[in-house]
Amino acid sequence: MAGLLSNAISGLQASQNALRTTGHNISNANTDGYSRQNVSFGTRPPQNIGSAGYIGSGVSTEAISRTVDQFILTQLRLDTATFNQLDTFNLNTGKIDSLLANSNTGLSGGLESFYAALQSAADDPSSTPARQLVIEQAKGLASRFNNLYDRFTSIENGVEGEINTIAEQINGLANSVAELNKAIIQLRGANGAEPNDLLDQRDEALRQLSELVSISVVTQDGGEMNVYMGSGQPLVVGNSAAEVSSNGQGDVFLGSTAGLTNVTAQVSGGKLGGLLKFNTDVLQPAQEQLGKLAAVVSFEINSLQAQGVDLNGEYGKNIFTPVSAGALTNVVGAGNFTVDVTDAGELVASDYDVVVAGGNVTITRLSDGAASALVGLGPHVVDGISFDATGSANGDSFRLDTNLALNASSIAVNQLTPQDLALAGPVRTEAVATNAGSGVISAGNVQLNPGTPVVPLIIDSPATPPATYNDVSIEFISSTQYKFVDSAGNDLATPAPGPVYPYTAGSSIYLEAPVGPAGTAYEFTIQGNPAPGDTFTISFNQDAVNDNRTALKMAALDSAITFSGGLSINEAYGQMVEQIGAKANLARMNTDAAQSVLEQTQSLRDSISGVNLDEEAANLIKFEQVYNANSQVISIARDLFDTLLNAV
Amino acid sequence: MRVSTSQIYTIANIGMRNAQAAINNTSAQMASGQRVLTPADDPVAATQILQLTEQLSRLEQFNKNIDVAENKLSLEEVALKGVTSLVQGMQELAVSAGNTATLTQSEYKIMASVVDSRIKELLNLQNTKDSSGQYIFAGYQSSQAAYAEQGGGVVYQGDDGSISLQVSESVTIQATDPGRKIFEGISTSHNTFTAYDLVADNPITTFTVTNQHELDQVGGNTLYLNAAAGVLSVTDINGDPVPPVPSSITYASPTDTVDVAGISFVINDGDDIALNITPEESSILQTLTDFRDAMLSVTDSTESKAALADVVAKTLGTLDNAVTRIGEVQSEVGARLNTLDSTRNLNADSALYTEEVLGSLQGLDYAEATTRLKMQELVLSAAQQSFSKVSQLSLFNYL
Structure with missing residues (x-):
């Protein structure tokens, strides 16, 4: 009877444990990282009752264990790190992507308006309003560059701030992993049993950590977990955690007693990896590309200005601040x-x-x-x-x-009056009225590095332009040869092959230009059959209010090849938008893919470790019935005892 | 497969979130009418859209340029028409002025005053200004009058410059003509010459015309004069004789004066000279001025009348050439206007095509989008309904 009672009591205790665990499962159904626990039972050691053998002596609670699959947890951490890296990258790339595509913030609108203003000025080069419009649109273009630069900079600052915050979050989580390592060792050391809930907490901390940065975890014999970042940089070893910090310039450091180590290049995965990758793959190239665009626009426009003539009869002034080499x-x-x-x-x-x-x-x-x-x-x-x-x-x-990127910030429009805009070409050509032959001279053009020998001939001294630029004439000494004559009628002594040059109809004649970089030349062609004595004069293009040759050249810049790689300014900008768009597109697709992978893994983990309330409800009934049955056994034992007492 | 309770909620969440994101995207597309919302949606299309939009705005600008060029050319056309009818009127007047036998000095005075007023009118036409106050026939230097009083006469003070406008990616159109090209350098019936020293490579200015009639007999040509041992050979560039000029003339060395084609000069042994004989050139204005002056100075004497007859003949010849010249420029202007027309059509075609491509790249197919939206709505409401059903299922309801 005592055995019966003790068996029943062991059953009661066991089912109480089971009911309590079921209750624990139900109450934690929504706890992050909680793994369902189950109770396993075992028979107590039997009692020898002589020749009949052994009789059972009840049940004992063997263990309360959590249902986890370490492999899936590792997979979950990996997928979490991958998804968060891509998601962060995607989010930030999207900011730049939509910035460039928007016609109000992107560059294309500003470029279009600027070129349209140049075309209108070319239509009517004498018009002051048309000239003023060019200056205003140039200012608009410069401020587009400045605004984009500022937006990029504020995105950069945002990223740096976020890196700081993430570094602090990593430190917090790394510390709690270290603390949990310590607590787990202590508790397990006391009775050798698994502290399930602490293990869950540590796993959850590690999962949260992998949202921030990719980690690898090594379990030690004692049950503590060592955590490594990136390509093996120790973050948590046993119960001590290293400190992660950033310098506010996009660099990440790992601190230990040995000092700070720059781990920027080694860190990957998670939000931190995503931000670092965004910095190097998208933001920096975009900033540099934008800076280069600003440099090219200002350099090319200024170069053409320097070769043109303004309404004051001077060589043009810089429209944009000159590009600095650094x-x-x-x-x-x-x-x-x-x-x-x-x-x-x-x-x-x-x-x-x-x-x-x-x-x-x-x-x-x-x-x-x-x-x-x-x-x-x-x-x-x-x-x-x-x-x-x-x-x-x-x-x-x-x-x-x-510092190429800085050009987008430093580009600005100089103080100019509409008269300062050089829309005219620098030279004017004329055939002398008494010419007997049929020779015709072209209007003249400025060319850089023509590649053919340039006649080293100057339209007088460039010392005080333009007043001292005197005329130069090409005088034909026969129908097949010509020489150069200055405005006073003296032959210009020129080095070989001069002073007499052979005439080929339609082939270019180059004169060294007194302006622009070395190698700048004025180019002319003479067509037809000049007679001996025929003369063509080349003079500085004074008072040329109705000349638009330089304006046409500036307006043609949008499609002229000005970039290395055979690109025009528009194409270079298009390429920039396309490259960032392609990265954003890829990041978006990869994020979607990584998200569904993560969801699957999460689902797999939940399906193994998650609490199913229906299951727990069934368990409640099951264990309640066991409890009731054991109670009945006690009641039977009492009845038996009563029967015996009454019999006595 | 075992399903945990949280999975039921997660799956429903994911389903509804995705459905909502899809609806959101579709409605953003429908609100903007654009298929590509950011370059990331379709990076290649996005770049093409940028370039095509830019091309469209260029085409629009080219059409503006065409309008400007058309205005400039039409203005020139009107001015040239005016000049032509003026010159034709003067031709008629010159024909009647040729009637020297019957017209008297006082009648010529009246005709001269008519010519004088037409000269003023011509000057106005040649100094035509455009809407921005620029002289259209002055070349580059359009802020000053093309023709102005200078040293007692009216001279051209512009240059040879002209303005060209870009009217399509590959076509630029000259929108003005310098006055020198139209009104100046008109051949008269007389010849003139320039001489060039082929030994010293310098122009010679000492030669004089002694017989204009003889000079007029030699068509536009360059005579090469070579003096050696008392014989001056006169040939063209190929060494052939140029009739009616004798191919060799003897002279008494060293400083004899010889006449070649009505031009007289001093010759020396060893001289090598190029003599360019070209039609003498005048301007319309100068021709009319000469005509007027001749009529003003005519008397009733026979010699004076004969001199006037010469001037009238020359005037008629020059005006004839002037009409031809202006006709040439007018047809050039007409051709340019035609090119502008066809370029405008081409631009319109290419704008249409560009818009079509742009539409297919960025435009939203509303029928497709509406169908898609309906489907996405269905998915969302299905997800919502199934969630509300599944979430009600619990064993605890039966305990």
């Missing part, structure tokens, strides 16, 4: 060194190291380490920048910090 610092020595932009379309987003040795110069592009060893002190042109070391000594070295 900041130059002396690394070794105090030599004098100059840099200048010669072709903005060739600029590369990189800094340069320049070393002077043995009268020669070595220029190293730091972005890819490409070194050019150049003979002499220069000026040498590398990547659209002319480096001149003539003022420096052997052993000197310099660093050029180009």
